[in-house]
Amino acid sequence: MTRSIAAMLFLLFSLTISWSGVLACTSVRIKTTDGMVFYARTMEGEWTLQTVLGVVPQGTAYQGTLPDGTSNGLKWKNKYAFVGMFDFGMPLASDGMNEKGLVVGQLFLPGYAAYESYESSEADKTVAQFEYGTWLLSNFSSVAEVRKNYRNVRVCQGPTNTAGPLPLHYVVHDPSGDCVVIEYTAGKVTIYDNPLGVMTNSPTFDWMLTNLDNYINLSVMNTPQKELTGLTLKQFGQGSGLYGLPGDYSPPSRFVRMVTLAQAALPATGAPQGLNQAITILDNVDIPIGAVRGWEGKEARYDKTIWSVVADAANLRYYFRSMDNKNWRYVDLAKAFAGAKGITTIPVFIPVDYPDVTSQATPLK
Numbered sequence: 001m002t003r004s005i006a007a008m009l010f011l012l013f014s015l016t017i018s019w020s021g022v023l024a025c026t027s028v029r030i031k032t033t034d035g036m037v038f039y040a041r042t043m044e045g046e047w048t049l050q051t052v053l054g055v056v057p058q059g060t061a062y063q064g065t066l067p068d069g070t071s072n073g074l075k076w077k078n079k080y081a082f083v084g085m086f087d088f089g090m091p092l093a094s095d096g097m098n099e100k101g102l103v104v105g106q107l108f109l110p111g112y113a114a115y116e117s118y119e120s121s122e123a124d125k126t127v128a129q130f131e132y133g134t135w136l137l138s139n140f141s142s143v144a145e146v147r148k149n150y151r152n153v154r155v156c157q158g159p160t161n162t163a164g165p166l167p168l169h170y171v172v173h174d175p176s177g178d179c180v181v182i183e184y185t186a187g188k189v190t191i192y193d194n195p196l197g198v199m200t201n202s203p204t205f206d207w208m209l210t211n212l213d214n215y216i217n218l219s220v221m222n223t224p225q226k227e228l229t230g231l232t233l234k235q236f237g238q239g240s241g242l243y244g245l246p247g248d249y250s251p252p253s254r255f256v257r258m259v260t261l262a263q264a265a266l267p268a269t270g271a272p273q274g275l276n277q278a279i280t281i282l283d284n285v286d287i288p289i290g291a292v293r294g295w296e297g298k299e300a301r302y303d304k305t306i307w308s309v310v311a312d313a314a315n316l317r318y319y320f321r322s323m324d325n326k327n328w329r330y331v332d333l334a335k336a337f338a339g340a341k342g343i344t345t346i347p348v349f350i351p352v353d354y355p356d357v358t359s360q361a362t363p364l365k
Contacts, residue, residue, distance in 0.1 A: 024249070024292075024303060025107040026285045028258040029197025030278045031177050033269045036314040038278040039103045039173045039197075041095055042285055043085070043308070046294075046301040051348045053320060053331060054086040054093065057340035062091075062134065064127035067118050069159040073126040078138030081337045083318050085309060091343050093134050099333055100141035101175035101313035106133040106168045108201050113167030115184045118156045128158030129168050129184070136172060143178035150182055150191060171199040175313040181205045198258045201251035208255045215256055218242055220264045249292050249303070254285050271315055278310045279328070289323075307348055325352040 024044035031037055043049075058081045064073020084096020097103045115129050127135055132155050140146050158166065169183040171194065179194040183204055192205050199205065219241035226233040245260055246253030261281045268277040285305070292303035310319040316333040331346065 024201060024251070024287075025105075026254045026258060026282075027105050027107065027171055027199045028262050028278070028281055029173055029177070029179060030262060030265075030268065030274055030281065031197075032271075032274040033267045035177075036271060036274050036312070037101075037173065037175055037177050038274045039097075039105070039311040039313065040278040040282040041105050041107075041309050042282060043087070043094065043306045044287055044292075044303050045306055046303055049087045049306055051085055051087045051307055051322075052345040053083060053318075053348055054091060055081075055083050055331070055336045055340060055344045055346070056091060056093075057081045057337060057342065060091065060138075060343060062131070062138065064131055064135075064153075065158055066123060066126060066128075067156055067159060069161075072123055073128070073131075074124060074135075074153055076135065076138060080138060080141065081333075081340065082137040083331050083333060083336060084134075084137065085307060085320070085348070086345070091134070092131055093137060095309055096133070096137050097311040097313065097316070097318050097333065098137045098141070099316070099337060101316060102137065102140055102142065102146075103173040103311045103313060104133045104136045105171045105199070106130070107171065107199055108167060109169040109183065109204070110165075110167045111202050112185050112204050113165070113169060113183070114186050115155050115157045116187055116189070119154070122154050125152075126154045126156050129155055130158055130166055132168075132182075133170055136170070141174075142176070143172055143174045143180055146172050146180060146182075147191065151189060155184055155189070169199075169205070173197065173311075173313065196259050196262070198255055198262065200255045200258070203252075208252065211252055212256065212259060215244070215260070218245060218260055249285070249287055257284055271312060275310060275312060275319070282308060282310070320348060322349050325350060327352065 025042055027041040029039050058078060060078050063071045063075045065071055066073050080098040080100055082096050082098035084093025087094045095105045135153060136146060171181050173179045179197045181192045181194050181199055183190050185204060221241045223235050223240040246256050261284060265277055268274045287303055287305045289304045290302050294301045304323055307320060307322050317330045319328050319330040321328050
């Protein structure tokens with residue numbers, strides 16, 4: 001990235017991010033019986049993002065941003081083309097999938113994320129935390145490669161004077177179903193295997209796994225009736241086995257909900273079923289505007305699900321929708337990269353279109 005692009009990025013950050021309560025997002029993975037992998041993710045917040053879907057061809061040049069805001073960090077050209085959600089109109093992906101089916105999501109980790117210290121002698125190996133996901137998408141084709149190379153750059157806190165800390169952690173998936181979580185805390189990096197394929201926000205990933213022990217009683221089977229002396233206790237209706245499944249939008253509750261639903265759903269087979277299951281499960285964390293609120297001074301702020309994506313890692317299709325238009329669209333990566341000569345973008349926020357099917361009514365036979 002050029003210095004002018006970096007400066008524009010920070011300006012856009014400053015115009016859009018101010019309330020600390022916007023730090024929310026959820027991701028989940030679905031595996032089909034025939035080996036297909038679907039990754040689904042939401043982006044929540046109070047602000048209105050200037051999101052576009054970006055298509056980045058091979059050989060695109062990047063340069064890392066240093067803590068002082070200058071673009072004097074690591075230089076690289078992307079080995080693999082990728083598509084992703086550019087939340088501020090810049091070629092930095094908050095989420096994306098590359099031509100090999102590697103998927104990277106940057107999710108918020110407020111209160112815990114703390115990056116490596118900046119060393120001027122290693123400036124040429126340094127990227128800001130909001131560039132790390134783009135670097136991963138650019139350079140690796142599998143989670144196995146990420147495990148071997150994730151420390152090959154120095155990840156430092158980017159400028160905070162306008163954007164704030166932007167505390168991030170990272171989830172990486174590939175078409176085999178392999179998944180890892182990468183977190184920077186207390187100036188050190190930790191990589192976790194993620195067999196469940198779910199990630200939300202704070203606390204750290206290891207805490208989220210431990211917290212699952214609190215829900216060991218949950219079951220997909222309805223609770224049987226219970227005989228007491230002189231009284232029989234019965235379930236009110238279907239779903240009693242999942243009584244106690246948290247329904248709020250806090251990060252630990254969303255994590256438990258996504259793990260439970262992904263594990264409980266009947267196995268899907270084929271791309272249509274896999275996609276449908278991923279969308280259905282993801283819908284369980286979609287936030288109605290006003291259901292999650294916070295205060296900035298005397299002004300109320302409202303979280304909302306700004307956009308959602310589903311990545312089909314087998315067929316290399318990247319599906320997306322926005323808060324105002326729930327109709328899913330997708331980009332075919334092979335077609336998008338064919339003959340690409342530079343970065344191109346596709347609008348994310350477009351007017352909703354509800355087809356009128358009245359004329360399709362036919363007599364009952």
